[in-house]
Amino acid sequence: MTTLASGIILFRREGAAAQLLLLRNRRSGHWGFPKGRRDASDEHEVHTALREETGYGAVALHPAFRVELSYLVRSATAPYPKRVSYFLAEAPAGEPALSEEHDRATWAAPEQAEALLAHAQMRDLARAAFAVVLGAGP
Numbered sequence: 173m174t175t176l177a178s179g180i181i182l183f184r185r186e187g188a189a190a191q192l193l194l195l196r197n198r199r200s201g202h203w204g205f206p207k208g209r210r211d212a213s214d215e216h217e218v219h220t221a222l223r224e225e226t227g228y229g230a231v232a233l234h235p236a237f238r239v240e241l242s243y244l245v246r247s248a249t250a251p252y253p254k255r256v257s258y259f260l261a262e263a264p265a266g267e268p269a270l271s272e273e274h275d276r277a278t279w280a281a282p283e284q285a286e287a288l289l290a291h292a293q294m295r296d297l298a299r300a301a302f303a304v305v306l307g308a309g310p
Contacts, residue, residue, distance in 0.1 A: 174253040178220035179207025181301045182263040190305040191279035198275040203288040217257040227269025231261040
């Protein structure tokens with residue numbers, strides 16, 4: 173059975189530049205975007221994304237951005253398929269709060285995001301988000 177999750181790509185602008193919020197997973201050390209499993213099979217993917225624990229509360233999602241990633245999670249017991257829907261939103265002022273799952277947060281410009289994100293799908297996702305934020309995408 174496929175595990176369903178949703179995530180949110182939070183961005184902030186600084187003049188003509190933009191940065192994305194990346195969180196480092198405490199257990200694996202991988203950098204990524206805030207995401208979580210759906211609480212119930214009937215929980216809407218947007219609700220899952222909006223409840224992600226960043227300390228920002230409600231944010232307005234970009235209306236034209238939804239990217240879905242599918243991949244195989246390698247676990248200690250057995251690999252399992254996972255599908256994550258990602259949404260984009262501008263972060264309110266202030267710094268994020270970390271959940272128990274994460275040990276670091278950083279605001280990354282495009283070059284830094286490329287360097288920190290270990291998986292090609294995540295780098296592609298960051299590029300797509302930057303394209304929208306910087307005006308070159310939908």
